[in-house]
Amino acid sequence: MSLTRFLASAVVALGLAGTALAEDKTKVGFIYVGPVGDGGWTYEHDQGRLAVEEHFGDKVETVFQESVPEGADAERAITQMALQGADLIFTTSFGYMDATINVASKFPDVKFEHATGFKTADNVSVYSARFYEGRAIQGHIAGKMTKSNVIGYIASFPIPEVIRGINAAYIHAKAVNPDVEFKIIWVYTWFDPPKEADAATALIDQGADVILQHTDSTAPQAAAEKAGVISFGQASDMAEYAPLPRVSSIIDNWAPYYIARTQAVMDGTWESTETWDGIAPGMVEIGEISDAVPADVKTEALEMKRLIAAGEYHPFTGPLNKQDGTAWLADGEVADDGTLLGMDFYVEGITAEIPK
């Protein structure tokens, strides 16, 4: 065999081996709504991605695209990821719902996982966490801690997930402090640090001494710190703001889910599912309650966490009325998941209105 021919066949062989190797690797893609360094929502999803890499090592390759706007551009980004050969794609924001479904119909062999949405298909699963369980605990602490009885809430978009969080927090703040009032600002963004900071400042200027946020950056924490009021970490621990202003947090732990789903794709056992896990399986974690919280309040909060985890207490337990005064849940009745997933009303006592 001449040298050229030998080299040529070696190259071909190497090329084949390379392709075979590439095919062996499972490619997992992630679409993020903010930058991985937001310190909140996207940061935790990226931690989940890194956990997948660590767990599977060479058997997996992950790719991600950050700061993908919700809307038309999302479809382009997801399509591109599918074209790059991803086997499994996680789209990690509510606003990617229709884009995910559209792209999934064009790539029947690729598996899709959409976070916090409600539309599924043969190759589209949905997954979310029961953040409202954490909100209930936050509401309890907030109701106990507020001195002005005004709690400020920075809300993102009027979707069921956010409304559920407001309701859960309000119910439990009200339960321990009948005088409590919620002031709610809708910022219509998941990630805009200056705007989030302005919203926090506006709430504080109007008397709020506790700030709850449902946006992704740590900007409200900085504003709370500057003004000397308390806040809660959102989506991520935000421990760098502990012990004050951040007195506790809701942490999303996506890693076990991401590892399990990647495994399912590798094993060929992946099926379209709807997952909604809470504190019990560990998808929602409660960050360390700092010493700024009185010991008895901390004990109560941890007890509530234990009861929720044990399935003995549901944050939406009657008697509860809707905002307009109509009955929703009878005494002892527990809200069903369908109502919670589509929640489009405030509970009685909240004075604001939900944007249509």
Next chain:
Amino acid sequence: MDLSSINPTLLLASLIVASTPILLAALGELVVERAGVLNLGVEGMMITGAICGFAIAVNTGSPFVGFIAAAMGGALLALLFGVLTQFALANQVASGLALTLFGLGLSALLGQGYQGIKPPPTNSLDIPFLSDLPILGPILFSHDLMVYLALALVAAVWFVLNRTRAGLILRAVGENHGAAHALGYKVIRIRIMAILFGGACAGLGGAYLSLVRVPQWTEGMTAGSGWIALALVVFASWKAGRILLGAWLFGGISVLQLNLQAAGVAIPVEYLSMSPYLITILVLVIMSADKSRAPGSLGRTFHASD
């Protein structure tokens, strides 16, 4: 509805804080565009300034040094744009967009390890007597130095552009670079200086976000402020005074609408949310009904052989 919960004094004070970043960035871009260069990289220069200022302020403990570093960082990035467009004759729109992408990436890289750190506080001026005035004190006399610097810069830019020979030359370069060149003015050198000034201003605006308004470092934290500043220049018909008006309108209504929401005003939130954009554009468009127009050579490549 409870309007009494809105404190007009605090509102006006936060209006000024909220409008300073875009005011600075827009002023810089105004000078750049009056020199005939369209730099779409404002967002990238702002965020680079934000991290440069933040990192240096944290490491030196001095926000003042931080702001200087931010201006230098922004100017350095702008220099890249200047070299590309003025010497390599690259397309300005493409280079500007690339500059934004580059700035966002670069800042994320530089910002590794700066998340969750508290910057040294930028102290407000405490002017004896004036700061203690009721109402006027908190609104006008209790801000940090950068706020006054930004306002002084508005006056300075207006004065230089309209009342000095240097401003006349800069405008000549922007209106018709061929004619300016024929008269013996160094078109490229003047434009590079304008681009550097624009970068420095954008950097200062970014640092104002990371050091005063938010104050923290988060990736992508400018979240579109640079684009707002760019739009402001156009809607303000390339006039310094109107940029101040536009920035105050935009910043003011942004803050006002958040306050109205918190107070539970019976205006649908969607309308409140779009009001800053809508009202700013409306007011400035109505004002630009006079014969204002873009500089004649805006965005056109210049080469002495043309």
